[in-house]
Amino acid sequence: MIRNERMKVAGQREIARNIYELVLEGELAAQISEPGRFVHVRAGRTMDPLLRRPISIADYSDGKITLIYRAEGYGTRVISEKGHQEEADVLGPLGNGFPVGAAAPGTKALLVGGGIGVPPLYGLSKRLKNAGVEPVHVLGFQSEDVVFYEEEFSRLGETHIATVDGTRGTKGFVTDVLASLDHEFSVYYSCGPLPMLKAVAKTMTGTEGYLSFEERMGCGIGACFACVCHTDSNDRGYVKVCSDGPVFKAGVVTI
Amino acid sequence: MNRLQVDLPGLTLKNPIMPASGCFGFGREYAQLYDLSGLGAIMVKATTLEPRFGNPTPRVAETPSGMLNAIGLQNPGLEKVVTEELPWLEQFDVPIIANVAGSETEDYVAVSERISKAPNVKALELNISCPNVKCGGIAFGTDPKVAMELTRAVKAVSSVPVYVKLSPNVTDITEIARAAEEGGADGLTLINTLVGMRFDPRTGRPVIANGTGGLSGPAVKPVALRMIYEVSRSVSIPVIGMGGVTDVDDVINFMSAGASAVAVGTANFVDHFVCPNLIDALPGRLDELGIGNITELIGRSHTL
Numbered sequence: 001m002i003r004n005e006r007m008k009v010a011g012q013r014e015i016a017r018n019i020y021e022l023v024l025e026g027e028l029a030a031q032i033s034e035p036g037r038f039v040h041v042r043a044g045r046t047m048d049p050l051l052r053r054p055i056s057i058a059d060y061s062d063g064k065i066t067l068i069y070r071a072e073g074y075g076t077r078v079i080s081e082k083g084h085q086e087e088a089d090v091l092g093p094l095g096n097g098f099p100v101g102a103a104a105p106g107t108k109a110l111l112v113g114g115g116i117g118v119p120p121l122y123g124l125s126k127r128l129k130n131a132g133v134e135p136v137h138v139l140g141f142q143s144e145d146v147v148f149y150e151e152e153f154s155r156l157g158e159t160h161i162a163t164v165d166g167t168r169g170t171k172g173f174v175t176d177v178l179a180s181l182d183h184e185f186s187v188y189y190s191c192g193p194l195p196m197l198k199a200v201a202k203t204m205t206g207t208e209g210y211l212s213f214e215e216r217m218g219c220g221i222g223a224c225f226a227c228v229c230h231t232d233s234n235d236r237g238y239v240k241v242c243s244d245g246p247v248f249k250a251g252v253v254t255i
Numbered sequence: 256m257n258r259l260q261v262d263l264p265g266l267t268l269k270n271p272i273m274p275a276s277g278c279f280g281f282g283r284e285y286a287q288l289y290d291l292s293g294l295g296a297i298m299v300k301a302t303t304l305e306p307r308f309g310n311p312t313p314r315v316a317e318t319p320s321g322m323l324n325a326i327g328l329q330n331p332g333l334e335k336v337v338t339e340e341l342p343w344l345e346q347f348d349v350p351i352i353a354n355v356a357g358s359e360t361e362d363y364v365a366v367s368e369r370i371s372k373a374p375n376v377k378a379l380e381l382n383i384s385c386p387n388v389k390c391g392g393i394a395f396g397t398d399p400k401v402a403m404e405l406t407r408a409v410k411a412v413s414s415v416p417v418y419v420k421l422s423p424n425v426t427d428i429t430e431i432a433r434a435a436e437e438g439g440a441d442g443l444t445l446i447n448t449l450v451g452m453r454f455d456p457r458t459g460r461p462v463i464a465n466g467t468g469g470l471s472g473p474a475v476k477p478v479a480l481r482m483i484y485e486v487s488r489s490v491s492i493p494v495i496g497m498g499g500v501t502d503v504d505d506v507i508n509f510m511s512a513g514a515s516a517v518a519v520g521t522a523n524f525v526d527h528f529v530c531p532n533l534i535d536a537l538p539g540r541l542d543e544l545g546i547g548n549i550t551e552l553i554g555r556s557h558t559l
Contacts, residue, residue, distance in 0.1 A: 002287055004527060042525065047320040047473045047501065050525060075317070091527060216313045218324065219524045221287070223280040225300075225329045226315040228308075236331065238308060243284065 002094065002221070003028045006087040010064060012080070016148040019116070020080045021058075022067045024088055032060045035123035036097030036191075036212055036247045039067065040220035042089035043078040052091065053079065054217050054242070056191070058119035059126065068119035068148065094220050095246050098124045098189050098210050105132030107186035110207075112174050112200050114140045114192025120212060122149055124189055125156045136160075136183060140174040140196065143167045175199045188250075198255045209250035215241040230254040258548045259537055261295070261516050263493050264441035265378040265416035266350050268295035268516055270534050271549060272506065275497045275520035276301060276354035276380060276420075277326065281340035282347070285523070289531050291347040298444075298518055299340070301356040301382050304366055306332035310387060311464040316453045321474030321499070322521055323451050325387040325465035328356050333366050341373045350377035352418065356385060360408055363395075368412040378415050381406065381440075384422030384447035386469045396422040396447075399434035406438030416441035418495065421486070423475075424450050428482050429489040436490045444495040444518065445486060446479045472521040473499040480512045487513025487554055501529070503536040507544065510552035 007026035015021045028039070040052040053075045059066040071080035082088060098120070103109040109128050113121045118139050125135040135157040141147045144167035153159040160177045161169030170177050174196060190200045191212035201209060218224035222243030231239045233252045239245060245253075259270035274285070276298040282291055291297065309329030316323045330336065336353075344351055353376045357363040367379055383396035383405060395405050402419070410417050419435040421428055423446040432443055448469025453462045461467070479498025487494045496514025500506060501522045509517045522529045537549065546552060 004288075047525075049317060050320055050472055050521070051315075051317050051322060052525065216315050218315045218322070219278075219284070219527070221284040221527065223284040224278060224315070224324075224524060225280075225309060225326045226312070226324065228312065228314075228329065230308075236306075238329075 001031055002092065003031060004089070004091045007090045009082050009084055009086045009088060011084060012082060015068070017145040018071050019146060019148050020069055020071055022069070022079070022082070024065050024067065024090065025063055026090070027063070028090060028092055029060050029063050029065045032057060032065065032093045034097035034100065035127055036120045037093040037095050038246060039065070039090050039092030040094060041067075041079060043075040045089070049075040049078060051075070051218065052220060054094075054220055056120040056212070056246075057093065057123060059123040068116075070116045091220065095242055096244070098212070098247050100124070100127045100131055102208060102210065103128055103131070103133040103187045108134045108136055108183050110136050110138065110183070110185040110188040110204070112138045112178070112188065112190040112192070114174060114196040115142065115146070117192030117196070117212065117214070118149065120191055121189065122152060125153065129156050136181070136185070138162070138174045138177045140192070141168070173199065175203055178203050194255060201250050201255065204250070210247050211250050211253070212247045213241045213245050213253060217242050258541065259534070261550060263515055266296060266352070268350070269293075270295045270537065271510065271516035272530050272534050273298055273352070273516065273518050274523055274530055275518035276382070278520040278523045281336070282344055285527070288527055291344075292349050293531055293534060294349050295516060296350045296352050296377070297344070298352045298354055298380055299344075300330055301328050301354040301385065302330055302333055302336045302366055302370060303328060303356050304333050304362045306330065306335070313462060313464055316462040316468065318451070318453060318470060319474060321470050321472030323453055323463055323468030323470055324448070325463050325468040327387050327465065328385055333369060337369060337373055341375060345375050351375045352378045352380050354380045354382050354420070355409070356382040360405055363405060364408050364412055367409045367417075371414040376415060378441070379409065379413055379417045380444055381409055381417055381419045384420050386422070386424060386448060386450045386467065387465060393422050393424065396431060397425050399430050402431050403434040403438035406435050406440050410439040418442040418444050420447055421445040422447050423478055423482055429485050432486040432490050436492050440492060442493045442495065443486060443490065444497065446475070446482050446498045449475055449478065471499065473501055475499045476505065480508060483509060483514050484512040484556065488557055501525075503533055503540045506533055506537065507540065507552060510549070511554070511556045513554040513557065515553050
């Protein structure tokens with residue numbers, strides 16, 4: 001059930017350059033059924049910035065949700081200024097997440113994230129591990145100063161880092177790391193920029209996969225048609241990222 | 256006696272608040288959040304004869320206290336709207352205002368004739384003001400003669416009253432308003448969005464894939480108020496006002512300017528419960544202002 005709640009800020013810190021981890025407290029946390037869903041956050045209380053910001057849920061438990069986002073634009077910078085015990089107007093949980101059950105216990109699952117697409121994979125990895133699946137992480141970033149959660153992921157399973165400029169891990173893209181792995185994966189999950197999703201889906205052809213998409217949104221609930229993508233998988237010819245996704249089985253969204 | 260009730264051609268509104276077309280789909284999404292029967296009416300998403308996919312993305316961009324959109328009238332087409340969307344809405348006790356769009360006069364006529372026969376459609380809103388499609392839309396809304404003829408053609412086939420939605424992207428909106436009235440319009444709705452742009456400083460390209468988009472939200476409110484004021488003084492048919500309505504005093508001010516009812520658009524994306532919240536807040540605000548019946552507000556600025 002979708003709630004609109006004034007959640008309390010339990011903590012906020014910058015975990016990499018312009019990357020913030022925001023922990024919010026409230027009843028909304030209990031509504032989250034699967035990793036990979038998102039919340040729609042109102043930055044301020046005035047009319048400027050006007051629109052809510054869709055932010056993926058990195059983790060959730062015990063009445064708390066963790067959001068990790070990049071403070072790059074006006075709205076996210078306003079959110080990054082929220083201090084302890086301040087309130088945040090949150091609508092959610094929204095969208096459909098990653099199916100944890102797609103990976104059979106005892107098998108390996110591949111999790112590929114790029115930049116600010118990495119956060120929802122953390123909640124996913126935790127739940128895969130709890131379900132007896134072995135998660136293997138391949139995380140790509142621009143450079144060392146924006147790498148985050150490497151330790152947290154490493155605690156859950158094998159973790160590979162790639163940076164475009166080579167300042168940390170493998171120099172290059174996540175696909176360069178994928179080429180060097182020789183594990184057998186039962187399923188793969190990915191979240192990141194469109195070119196990365198495209199490359200990952202191509203590399204992993206033949207393996208069941210789930211991709212999480214990002215698109216500019218208006219309402220966040222499927223009413224405004226701002227975030228549509230083409231598809232060949234239904235007779236309407238489109239899907240809405242906010243309410244049909246943001247996670248789709250690989251092949252559903254035309255990329 | 257319900258002090259919030261407003262009676263308009265074809266419409267008995269429990270209250271003057273309704274979601275604006277294009278911001279509320281066909282109601283399914285917001286029905287997850289609250290009971291749609293509490294609304295004064297629902298202006299559903301524009302319907303065209305054939306299904307439309309709309310424009311490429313990005314389709315929206317934020318602006319100071321507002322937003323640009325160029326959705327491009329995406330809709331499932333007349334057949335699906337009449338056989339699936341409108342029947343689904345029948346479970347709610349709320350009048351539907353069907354927004355009709357097209358590329359040619361014949362499209363408007365065909366859609367209007369059929370959609371106006373749906374049992375819960377109590378009025379049509381003729382969309383001659385969409386700025387985001389290449390043919391039709393705004394092309395019908397910027398030439399008085401064309402607007403009049405289209406209104407007349409639709410009036411001839413519609414089973415319910417016809418409201419004409421006006422574009423603010425004209426030199427003199429009262430001219431189009433009078434033309435629609437002359438064509439037989441039963442009411443007017445205004446304003447649609449103002450054509451605008453935003454650019455990406457890194458690339459120099461427009462942020463919206465369509466190039467231009469329609470500006471909405473609180474940023475356009477003063478323009479909307481001025482146009483509602485001017486139009487309602489120059490025609491004798493009722494006006495439904497819209498353009499940046501966000502709080503209860505906006506409702507009061509839009510009605511004072513001359514609107515008989517008020518539609519809420521962009522604010523539905525900011526506060527998803529804004530419509531029921533406004534309806535709940537109205538009686539208390541009327542008390543504070545010493546107003547007995549909400550209809551006393553309509554056009555009160557005209558005589559001051």
